[in-house]
Amino acid sequence: MIKILISLGLMDTGVNLLLVALGYVEAANAPILNSVVQSNANAFVDPIPQALVLTSIVIGTAVLALGLALVIKIYDKYATLNIAEIRGLKW
Amino acid sequence: MVNLTLIIVIPLLMAFTMPIFKMLSNKLPKIIALLTTAFNLIVLSTNFSGIMTAPIIIEIGGWQAPFAINLYVGPLALVAAFLINGSAFILSIYNLSQDYQFNDKFYLLFLMITAGASGMVMTGDLFNLFVFIEITSIAAYSLTTFAGGNSYEASFKYLIIGGIGSVFLLLGIGFTYSAVGSLNLAEIAASAGLINPFLLQITALLFLIGIGIEAELFPLNFWVPDIYAEAPTAVSAIMSGAVSAAGIYALARIFFTLFPAQQFFNYLLVIGVITLILGELIAYQQENIKRMLAYSSLAQMGLIVTVLSLGTDLAVKAALFQLINHSILKVLLFISAGVLISAAGSKKIKDLAGLGSKKPTAAFGFTIAAMGILGVPFLNGFISKFMIINSSLNADQLLLTGLILLAAVIEIAYYLKVVQKLYFEDLKIEVKNTAVITVPVILLTLLIVGLGVYPQLIAEPLEKAAAEILNNSRYIMTVLGGI
Numbered sequence: 001m002i003k004i005l006i007s008l009g010l011m012d013t014g015v016n017l018l019l020v021a022l023g024y025v026e027a028a029n030a031p032i033l034n035s036v037v038q039s040n041a042n043a044f045v046d047p048i049p050q051a052l053v054l055t056s057i058v059i060g061t062a063v064l065a066l067g068l069a070l071v072i073k074i075y076d077k078y079a080t081l082n083i084a085e086i087r088g089l090k091w
Numbered sequence: 092m093v094n095l096t097l098i099i100v101i102p103l104l105m106a107f108t109m110p111i112f113k114m115l116s117n118k119l120p121k122i123i124a125l126l127t128t129a130f131n132l133i134v135l136s137t138n139f140s141g142i143m144t145a146p147i148i149i150e151i152g153g154w155q156a157p158f159a160i161n162l163y164v165g166p167l168a169l170v171a172a173f174l175i176n177g178s179a180f181i182l183s184i185y186n187l188s189q190d191y192q193f194n195d196k197f198y199l200l201f202l203m204i205t206a207g208a209s210g211m212v213m214t215g216d217l218f219n220l221f222v223f224i225e226i227t228s229i230a231a232y233s234l235t236t237f238a239g240g241n242s243y244e245a246s247f248k249y250l251i252i253g254g255i256g257s258v259f260l261l262l263g264i265g266f267t268y269s270a271v272g273s274l275n276l277a278e279i280a281a282s283a284g285l286i287n288p289f290l291l292q293i294t295a296l297l298f299l300i301g302i303g304i305e306a307e308l309f310p311l312n313f314w315v316p317d318i319y320a321e322a323p324t325a326v327s328a329i330m331s332g333a334v335s336a337a338g339i340y341a342l343a344r345i346f347f348t349l350f351p352a353q354q355f356f357n358y359l360l361v362i363g364v365i366t367l368i369l370g371e372l373i374a375y376q377q378e379n380i381k382r383m384l385a386y387s388s389l390a391q392m393g394l395i396v397t398v399l400s401l402g403t404d405l406a407v408k409a410a411l412f413q414l415i416n417h418s419i420l421k422v423l424l425f426i427s428a429g430v431l432i433s434a435a436g437s438k439k440i441k442d443l444a445g446l447g448s449k450k451p452t453a454a455f456g457f458t459i460a461a462m463g464i465l466g467v468p469f470l471n472g473f474i475s476k477f478m479i480i481n482s483s484l485n486a487d488q489l490l491l492t493g494l495i496l497l498a499a500v501i502e503i504a505y506y507l508k509v510v511q512k513l514y515f516e517d518l519k520i521e522v523k524n525t526a527v528i529t530v531p532v533i534l535l536t537l538l539i540v541g542l543g544v545y546p547q548l549i550a551e552p553l554e555k556a557a558a559e560i561l562n563n564s565r566y567i568m569t570v571l572g573g574i
Contacts, residue, residue, distance in 0.1 A: 001247070008254045015261050022269045049268065052218055056261055059225045063257075066232055067250050073236070073243040086244060 001074070001081045005067045012060035016053045023049035095138055095164050096149055098131050098172065099213065102206035106199045113195035120198040121186050127202060128180040131209070135173055142169045143555060146569055148215070161275070163215035163570060166555035170411065171212040171340040174418040178332035179205040181531045182325045185426050188527045189325065197237055203230040204329060208337040215570060217264050217274045220341060224260065224305060227334055228253045235322040245317035252304060252314045260301025266294045277570035280349050280563050295355050298345045299362075305338030307392040309366040316373075319385030320438070324429025327381065331388045331425060332418040339395055339414055346400075348563040359400035364494055366393025371501040379438045380428050383505060384421070387464070390498060391417045397495070398479050399560075401486045407557040409478035415549065416471045416542070420460045423535040426528050427456035431513075440509055447514035454513045456532040461506040463539050466499065471542035 023046030071081070078086050105127045112119040141147060146165035164172070179201070191197040207227030214220050232253065235246040264274070270286045271279050283291070303311045319327040346355050370390025377383035395417065399410040430453035435442045447454040459470070466476035476499065483492045542548060559566065 004251060008251065008258075011255065011258045015258050015265065018262070019265045022265055048274070049265070052261075052264070052268075055218070055222060059222070059229075059257070062229060063225075063232075063250065063254050066229065067247065067254070070232075070236070070243050070247045070250065074247060077243070 001071050001083060002068075004083075005064060005071070008067070009060065009064055012056070016056055016060075019049045019053050019056070023047070094149070095134065095147060095213065096151070096162065098134055098176070099206050099210045101130060102127050102202040102209070106202035106206065109195045109199040109202070117194070120195050121183070121189075124198040124201055125180070125183040125187065128176055128183050128205060131176040131205070132173075132180055135169065135176060138164070139169070142166060143551060146559075148570060160219050161215040161570065162213045163276070163566075164213050165559045165566070165569075166552050167340065167343070167411075167559045168212045170415065170549075170552050170556050171336055172209050174336045174415060175205065175208045175212065175333040178329055178418055178422045181422055181534060182329055182332075182426070184534075185328075185528055185531050186325055189323075191237055191323070193237075197234070200230045200234045201325070201329070203227075204234065204334065208333050211337040212340045215276050217267060217276060217279065219274075220276075220344075221257070221260055221264055224302075224341070225257060227337065228257070228305070231318075231326070231330060231334065234326045235318055237326070238321055238323045240321065242321040245314070245321040249314040249318050252311065256301050256304035256311065259297045263294050263297030263301060266290060266297065270294070275570070276344065276349060277567045281567045281571065283350050291350060291352075292354075295346070295350050295352075299342075299355075299358070302338060302341045302345060303362075305334060306342050306396065307335050307338065307366070307389050308362050308396060309369060309393065312366065312389050312392075315389050316382050316385040319388065319425075320379055320381040324425055324432075327385070328422045328425035328429075331384075332422040335388070335392055336414055336418050339392065339399070342396065343399060343560055347560045348566050351563055353402075356400040356402050359396055360491075363393045363395075363397030363400060364491065366390065367397060367498050368393075368494060371498045375501050375505045377505075378440055380432065380440050380443065380509065381425075381438055383440070383509070384424055384428060387502065387505075388417070388421055390502070391421070391464075394479070394495065394498065397491070398482065401482060401488065401491075402561070403482060403486055404557055404561060405478070405485055406482035407560050408553050409475060409482045411553055411556055412475040412478055412546075412549070416463065416475050419535055419538050419542075420463045420472065423456050423460040423532065423539070424464075426531055427453040427460065430528055431457065440512060443509070444512045445517035452527075452529050452532050456528065456536070457513065458510050459536055459539060461510055463543070465503050465506055469540065469543045471539050471546070473543060474546045 025045045074086065075081060080086065105123055109120050109123065112123050138147065142164055143166065146163060149162040151160050151162065204227055207223050207230060210223035211220060211227060214223060232246050232250045235249065236242050267279060268274055270290055271282050273279060300311065307315050318330065346359065367390050370386045370393055374383050374386035374390060377386060395410050395414050398406050398413065431443050431446050431450060432438050434446060434450050463470040463472040466472040479495060480492060483495060
């Protein structure tokens, strides 16, 4: 079960990476305006995918944490992490 | 007129202040939940006539539509929001006589799921839709576990499927963004024609997987029976009455407003029919009453999607009417089944025999809702079933009509089996004390009979909502204005 959750986390990370890559611009800065380094708007990477990824990382973390909490509860009941041995619900 | 943003904001605020209320009094959380959902219904009602004349668009942060996230509340969203908050209100009444361990946390999540589902139907931004779907489903994962026992396992299953679904959804959003350069639903719809057709197909498929999980479509719905059977009754009911309605709304939004293309409707049609037939067949074999209701609910979702994807004006109206009926009837079915189950101390249908005289209110509620689903005349299900058959005949889909009728026959068989057990068999069992559901049963019965005798009541919203689904250029115009 832990491994299922690890895979879920990997999937999440993969998609997040893809999203960041979508907004990548060759040789561009981080999309932050400041007075120290003068930069023009053309040399920014797209900030929206980064905002999306930030949100989705948070969501992914929440789902993983909840999943692990459930695993603890299930382990308490069945004393195993092997899903083949957990058969409380079968239609 | 009250600002519609409050429908999302107030439940969230109340949700997170729930522990404080709990500190003041142990009884307070359930009352707060009731008041909050009642408040939502009032806000929706005061905006009713306004939305019927023109959709309300709220631009958050005061920026204009394509640049900021906006909320879009048209007739369709209004209908869906009424369903969601209505079911939440009825269930809060039901919850008054229930006691949960950790009741502050239960109501916290209950209000979260209400806010999330309302947000899903009101948002005008693709990524916002994703966030609200996640809020709803994370709340649903944890709400399921309040029943203890096997519910952890059910919840884990849902979490895995939901997690994978959300990854697909996110991927779809990423592709859409890279193709269109915007996340605003109206702007995507306006430039959907410019997307590479191949990419469009993949994106649509990704959305179908992501949202199909919320809308309980085959083959993504194997979490449904487990969750519905193991979760506390109020949670099963809100999942069936509100969350799946929001799922259907999101599906309609994506496939009718964003990417209207005949081929996607054909996919949806096939998927819907498979869901319908499979759901009814499996429901017929179930011995566990909640599982039976779960499969029946899944079949109804299939029916709604099937009829929706016929795409004619008549069919869309029929599907929306069926969606409304499904929410009302399933909430009633679940709460009365919940009472029957706790009275008999068992979820098996055969153990419920003879409860008709011992638990008259719950048995009456179950029976009238079952009759409604079967389409007995003068109840709301009759009108929507009639409209569905009518519209599928009008669309020259004889095979489809046959399949829908077949499904209805199977449905009659398994619902009447339960009703027969309740009234015409007797089993000497100790009846346990249960929750009191007189008020919800009366309210819902009034709705069922009211809509059955006088369907004109919701004719105008239905008409406008169907027009909104079928005509996406008006949606684009109202959101983007002159840009």
